[in-house]
Amino acid sequence: MRYTEHDSSSSVSPDLPPEPGPSKPTNGHTSNGVSGPSATNGTLKHATKSSPPRVSLPGTTLYEDSNIDREEFIRLVIQSLRDVGYTESATVLEAESGYVMETPEVAQFRTCIVDGRWAIAEKALTALGVTEEEGLLDAKFLISQQKYLEYLEAGNTTGALHVLRNEIAPIQSNPEHLLPLSSLLMCTDAADLRQRAVWDGATGSSRRRLLVNLQQYIPSSIMVPPRRFSTLLDQSRSHQISRCLYHNAPPSSRNFSLYSDHRCDKDMFPRDTVAILQVHSDEVWTMEWSHSGKLLASASKDQTVIIWSIGAEPDPSSRTYEHALTLRDHPFPVGCLAWSLDDSILLSSAEQYIKMWNTKTGICIRTLDAHTETVSALAWVPDGSGFLSGSQDRKIILWGSDGRQRDSWGITSIRVTDLAVTPDFTRLVAVGVSATSSLAGNATPSGRGDSTTPPGAGGRTSTNGSGAQVGEHQMIVYDLATKQPEVSVSLVGQLTSVKISDDSQYALINHAPDEIHLWDISTGRMARKYTGQRQGRHIIRSCFGGVDGNFVVSGSEDGNVYVWHRERGILLDILQGHGPGSVNSVAWNPRNKRMFASCSDDCTIRIWEALPQDHTYTGASSSNVLNPRLLEHEGTGGGSSSADHSGKGKGKRREPWDED
Template sequence: MVQPSSSSLPPADTAPPHTNGHSALVSNGHASSSSGTVTNGHGVAAAEKDAAQYEGDEGFVPLWEGSNLDRREFVRIALQAFQDMGYADTAQALQAESGFSLEPPAVALFRQGVLDGRWAEVEQRLGELPIDPSVDLTPVKFAIRQQKFLEALEARETKAALSVLRNELSPLNHDSSRLHFLSSLVMCMNADDLRARAEWDGAAGTSRQRLLVQLQDFISPTVMLPQRRLATLLGQAQAYQQRHHALTPSPTEPFSLLVDADPNSVAAFPTHTTHVLQEHTDEVWRVQWSHDGEWLATAGKDRTAMIWKVKSGFTLDKVFREHADPVSCLAWSPDDSILLTAAEAVIKMWNTEGQTGSCIATLARHEYAIGALAWLPDGRGFVSGGMDSKLFFWDLAGNVISRLARCPSRVVDLAISPDGTKLVCVGRADTTEPHLVPSRHSSRSVTPAIVAASAAAGGHAPIGAKNEKRISVFRLPEGASAGTGGESELLYEVVQPQELSSVTISSDSRYAIVTHAPKEILCVDLEDGTIVRRFEGHDIGKFVIRACFGGSSDNFVLSGSADGKVYVYHRDTGRLLHALPGHERTTVNAVAWNARAPGGGAMWASASDDRTVRVWGMLPAAAAGEGVGEGGGAARGRRGPRLRPIDRAMRD
């Protein structure tokens, strides 16, 4: 079954080490450290017993038996949390009973000195902190003196500010470029000009609190506990829980710490078919949602592309029938006003606005079948890649503004990262001559190897064993997104032993998932091409199966399969969560996640050789107790002329 890679993919969401730089560092008028006063005899005994355990060489006592968490660290975090919440008496009682203080007294005085702006005292206290003498405190001193300099300038004490600059900051020999910038601030006309140019909110703002947060990056947490540490830990726990659900709860929605998220729960992932779209008359190969989430485009072997309206219950809105061959590619423009389609070597641009839609342009520059289309993120152009090993950059008028001088492979699929910096292609390097011309009427669900077999029967040379299956990653030039084109730089290539048929990039532009025959999906770190995880369980076989990310933070990976099921994996673990039936045991060619489903719900679609597109959502609350299983049908609803909700009887 599923065999996750031993490689570790970083989680989709991770709370930063320090959060909420604006929060108060002093609670109820007291510094966030106290003296450890013992209030009763019982507390004395407990404190002596607890604290005495740290007098050994190891300096570690488990939180409980068998735990690898340190008891003293936990108590310190609890003390800080109680003080932050205003439970000063509780914090004092805990300190008395445990014998542990939040921070050494010197740290409390240092912290309060920063908040009060007593800079001479702050530097004195810095020398009294229990810090390893080998630690370089130059960055800490530079940050403190920079604050002192800015505050003097703000108060129009120019002479004092220049003295700090010359006699305190310069001798540190630290960050000369920053020092030059600080020097230029002397010419500011007034305090408002200073604050604006320095991007600093002044002594009366939050700059001192921010300075403390900055200093915590240089001072060990064993000395000065990071601000609101418990909130950071709980935020990380919450992010972990949310990565097991398809949707991120609203920030105002209560979040329970008492139960763990269950990704196998039907409430965690949409496993319920809500609609079956049946207007296509042959295999459906592609499915793609508009960026606003309100439209669904589908296309396939019947030589048509269709647009469905989500809010009206997936009624058919437009049908584009002008292609002479099966439609193999779809791509919505970023503003959803244009839909690109491709059939064999022909691209058509469609106006999606208005009552019927119209063909804006027909483009024919490729020699052989087009493998993929992708828009540049700014919407000012798009890219096409084909089996002729060519990559073209187009503008909105349908002109080729640039082309890749040499694409290393025949392009089966391509994707552009959301940040516009990378282009990723998958395909085969054609090292045999002549170039293979795919059959015009062969199913676009088959891989180049199958096309080769059929072409060989017509006298063309088959693909040789030397042909490599490549993932090629390019750096896009800055001008590519601005419409000026430019030469793309090949960063690296990853060679795989089997056919590669699709690529999708995560919303943070960091990872790509690539389908790899016969039974796996690769998750590739685009920074260096490292394969960080493999997802296994589905069956790609000899077909082009298109996978996608799903969930609010790309925390799932979805893939079709030759056995008629859709397979859902958890991205962080590689674990197979669901194998959803419903497509009558025919190949599921493509899946697509609706990132902006109307109403904020979770929604996705799958397309199959059974000539249907299925739309999936959460199981209705009313049916949750009726025993409806995965892939079960939707409740009976109004039947339109072009779609048929699954009958209740099909649930079994």
């Protein structure tokens, strides 16, 4: 239970920065808690016996042509030196520059908080610049809350009650905030108190955490925020990453240096085909990676689902792709796929039917037929307890992991084309054509018929000159708990797929004709638009990709794969290689952020990665193939068993990245 939004602690012993303050010789101890003689850059030295002469420099900026204030810079350097243990150097710099990191009043305030001298600390707030009434009350509340908890921990119930009634209640009169605090009076012992309050006690880090929370009310020029220099460097790195169009490196010191600006080379981006998987006998409409990233499922017009096994060999030259299973017995072409959280179950849909497959044995566990029209969307809920299905019959159904119906949205206002659940498990985003639109009556149950459009498109419809549907289509954001719409956006033009960002803030939606939209699902406002690809009458499914989800990738009806920078909306590359027809879907490996797959009407799946460092790139085009062995398996048709266990088609692949 957390009692104030200012307390950001989440564990009993959080990793806090060393306590800052005026530099002093440490007599054999460094300020970072490591015992030993004072050290400067690895060389042992004794504290200086006399202060160095003060250096007088002209001007107030760091350099003549700089806008950086010299005093602020030096104070941050002093703080950083103390934080990492160079206290003697910090002392010398204070004396030489004449700048003191913080005043004696600030140092006294720190000492009062750390020592638990609460009355003196409260009086010092005004002297430290906390004069705004609301901020002063908030700061006093934080101090009183700490005092209250420490009284309870020490078994002093009388003192705790006095603080609650005479200090906390007058400041915080809202019963919803007072009740959790007062309930702590019933704790059986100190351990119970610390657990229920998510607080590590007076002797833990709680007082230093209190200092961090109080700091937001004290002007930063008076009390420098902790690790301020490090914060500025992190912000600089984040800015450089945002400006790096091809950034796809994991965060580590190996990838970033203070000596130069960060930049990822274009050739490090996964833009080359390293494997071609060809077993399907007809168009491949969609794919889904397993959560482990070791399996890839593909769905096809040939009425089968194939599960591919991706080798985990550490040697890049021994990487294998294996046609592991073929899941048959679908009465119609397969349009949707979804893996359970533990990858033990794979869902597939063919028209109004949903099949649940055991991914180890390839046995169909159950066939679900609650929908009356094409099932156009399947999505497991983030806690793995079940899954959702959306259909053109306007129903959204919640199923348990055992395949039994648990709940239903009833009849919605749209014929669902696609849906997705936010990773934070709070919202459901659905897209589709309005039930009141004239299009609704024209849609065929098959959704695709004899055309070359995967299920979910709505079948025969009115179109404009580009072939895109004309009418009202909607994006609806539902509260997952109440099933009530929070946001509803109406658009002209077909919405064919939706993916949610990892932070649960944005929805990526394919919009025909020829656009992909990034929507803020909290406000219902479009944040970005990506153009260049072709989409007029087919279902195209895009996705986020990369280490930080900073790419947007989509297929296209011109047979290419398009890649954009997510934040800047710049088209980075057009990847060629697929044969005639649409590239229907792309999927980024959830574990290997340097790999994604695409599937096409040409019956193939392509695996895209970066060129190995020892490969000589000819620069001819981004369709270069690193001599991939075509993974084929004859005889995908025929046979009466539900699953075809195939060990054929194994082939070695080159792994172009060295894993960190």
